Amino acid sequence: DGGITQSPKYLFRKEGQNVTLSCEQNLNHDAMYWYRQDPGQGLRLIYYSQIVNDFQKGDIAEGYSVSREKKESFPLTVTSAQKNPTAFYLCASSMTSAGIEKLFFGSGTQLSVL
Amino acid sequence: GQSLEQPSEVTAVEGAIVQINCTYQTSGFYGLSWYQQHDGGAPTFLSYNALDGLEETGRFSSFLSRSDSYGYLLLQELQMKDSASYFCAVRGGGGNKLTFGTGTQLKVEL
Numbered sequence: 001d002g003g004i005t006q007s008p009k010y011l012f013r014k015e016g017q018n019v020t021l022s023c024e025q026n027l028n029h030d031a032m033y034w035y036r037q038d039p040g041q042g043l044r045l046i047y048y049s050q051i052v053n054d055f056q057k058g059d060i061a062e063g064y065s066v067s068r069e070k071k072e073s074f075p076l077t078v079t080s081a082q083k084n085p086t087a088f089y090l091c092a093s094s095m096t097s098a099g100i101e102k103l104f105f106g107s108g109t110q111l112s113v114l
Numbered sequence: 115g116q117s118l119e120q121p122s123e124v125t126a127v128e129g130a131i132v133q134i135n136c137t138y139q140t141s142g143f144y145g146l147s148w149y150q151q152h153d154g155g156a157p158t159f160l161s162y163n164a165l166d167g168l169e170e171t172g173r174f175s176s177f178l179s180r181s182d183s184y185g186y187l188l189l190q191e192l193q194m195k196d197s198a199s200y201f202c203a204v205r206g207g208g209g210n211k212l213t214f215g216t217g218t219q220l221k222v223e224l
Contacts, residue, residue: 041216043157045211045212048212059115059211059213090156100162100164101145101205102147102159103157103212104159105156107156
């Protein structure tokens, strides 16, 4: 089945630790995104990539890093510099067909701080 | 930058019609889209408007007025399963980013 796979579903981070969230897609989409969602809030853009080996900062990139070495993969690292990392993290890819743009989301990773 | 405003909460009864409004500010507008998210789940695409007017997809319709920087999502024949959060999102601005609103929580009651 085609889709976006995020892992793990739940992740715990200790103080001072870097953690990496995985995002893989087999939809052959060029563009991929990472969003952060806090309880009762909207989605805030962390990083996005429109093509392999290229990515741009979103609105809240501080304390996060990404890579895009393969079309299928867009991992997000939450570094120790991110002082408030507890949130629901959503990865997405997008396609535009017949002038309609659609984002396809993974099932998310809930990150909590120990 | 970009910003979007939508009501935080809307309540309606089963079988009714509800409209969720979205106003936005952006430069270089490309399109307005709508997503549905059930509690604990992933957002799913509902509708997209790049041009002015109404787009209809089954019970859901979406409207855009670019001159007013305004759009809405119309849900007809409401069902209990429509209880969810609804987000509008606009593509535009520097970097051609896709920015989401803070979401409208729709509660459908009997």
